[in-house]
Amino acid sequence: MSDVGAAPGKSGDGEGPFDVRTVAILITVGIVAFLAMVVLGAYAPDLRSGRNGGAHALSTAAVGFGGIVRLAEATGRNPRIIRNPKMLDTEDLVVLTPESGATDMTKALAQRRVKPTLVVLPKWATTKDPRHSGWVNVAALLPPGEPQGVLAPQYPLVVTRYRSGGRPLKGLAWMPSSLRFAAPRAVQTITGPDVRPLLTDAAGHVVLAQIGTHPFYVLADPDLLSNVGMRDASQARAALELLDWLNSTGAESIVFDVTLNGFGRSPSPLKLLFDPPFLAMTLAVAAAVLLAGIQATARFGAPRRRPRAIAFGKATLIDNAAALVRKARRQGTLGARYVDVVRDRAVGVFGVPARLHDTALDHYLDALTGRPRFTELAEQARVARHPRDMLAAAQALHHWLWEKTR
Known part of the structure; x- marks a missing residue:
């Protein structure tokens, strides 16, 4: 079955x-x-393209800085765009491009300290161009409080705007002659304590400055580096020369940070x-x-048939009988019966005379050589009630019979 x-x-x-x-x-x-x-x-x-029209190194909009990054890459300057704040700890020049006065610059400035750093102040208020993804329309100048708040209160700067007429900017006498910028028509400038002019307009207003004695620089007008400025070849050439001049000696790269623009990432498990x-x-x-x-x-090897619900053989019959005894809780009555089974087996094995019965038969079995005695083991089996004790007594009787027949 x-x-x-x-x-x-x-x-x-x-x-x-x-x-x-x-x-x-x-x-x-x-x-x-x-x-x-x-x-x-x-x-x-990592897959975010950054084409949101913002003023950062991933942006292709007019106010973005994607152009200078691609130009630096094309000329072998090995630019890097970093999204992890921990990577700001480098000796190469880092360009920070905060987009508003509410941008938290504390950690970034603390990491840079005495290392070459250029902060580009924001200037323009923009709206999205509905016809071109990633483009913007320049609406107006930002309120002066926005660029002024970027480095406040640590560096209190005052931002002003002037009409320059597009005249050339003036650098220090010891600066490279290749740094020839034409000022934007509406130039944004800064004044403040510890401001050391590096580039000024024709009227002496500061466009690029060094703050303090460390290599910490502030570019007041972003149009010198933005995509708008890169349209002119001479402006683009001067922008690259400016970054090289601000960079550290033996620099291997120019680093553009986008963590301040919301494109940073933290380690992910x-x-x-x-x-x-x-x-x-x-x-x-x-x-x-x-x-x-x-x-x-997939199957490995030959298929195995499922076993029968009711198996054949003596072992199965014994297992089923034992299961019935356990279910009926009659284990305690098996001791005396097992003693009788062992006694009958011993009579046949040892050739006990047929005239011996009961007590005389037990005395005969006790007289066999070796210990323990049969009657002692038989008594233990008769009085056993717990299954563990019953098993121990049955094993002892089985061992006694095996030992006598060796």
Whole structure:
């Protein structure tokens, strides 16, 4: 008798409600989609293009600085755009481009301290261009309080605007002659304590200044570096020369920060799974899961038939009888019966005379060489009530019989 039968709902020709290939395709597509979602979730901050029309190094808008970054890359200056605040700790020049006076500059300035740093003040208020993604329309000048608040209160600056007429800016006598900028028509300038002029307009108003004695620089007018300024070849050439001049000796790169513009990222535990050295562990786990899935869906070796619900053989009969005894809670009555079984077995094995019965038979068995005595073991089996004690007594009787027949 067997409980193996045909699965319900399965036809004789092996066809089911879903084709195996269709199910495999659905499972594969689901797994790939899930993995893609996990990877995109880990690297989503890195994939943000920055084409939001802002004034930062990722922007291609008129007020952005993507042009100077691409120009520096094309001329071998190895520019870097950093999204992690911890990477600000470099000896190379770092260009900070805060977009409003509410931008928190405290941590960035504390990290830079005595290292070459250029802060570009904001100037223009813009609106999105509905016809071109990432472009903006310049609406007006920002209120002077916005650029003034960027470095306040640590560096109290006063921002003013003048009409320059596009005349050239003037640098210090010892600055490179290639730094020839034409001033924007509406030039933004700064004044304040510890302001050391580096570039001024024709009237002496400060456009680029060094604050204090450290290599900390402030560019009052962003149009000298923005995408608008890069339209003119001479302005673009002067912008590159300016960055080189402000950079440290032996610099390897020019660093543009975008963490102040909302494109920073913090370490992600999920991203660690896809970065060395944890990538090897991730691949090993993925391979183990794949092999487990293959093993779960594919058969290895010959198929094994399910066992019968009721098996054949003496062992099964004994197991079933023992189960019935346990269920009836009659284990305590088996001791005396097992003693009788061992006694009858001993009579046949040792050739006990047929005239001996009961007490005389027990005395005969006790007289056999060796210890312990049969009657002692028989008494232990008769008085045993707990299954553990019953098992111990039965094993002792079995060992006694085995020992006498060796």
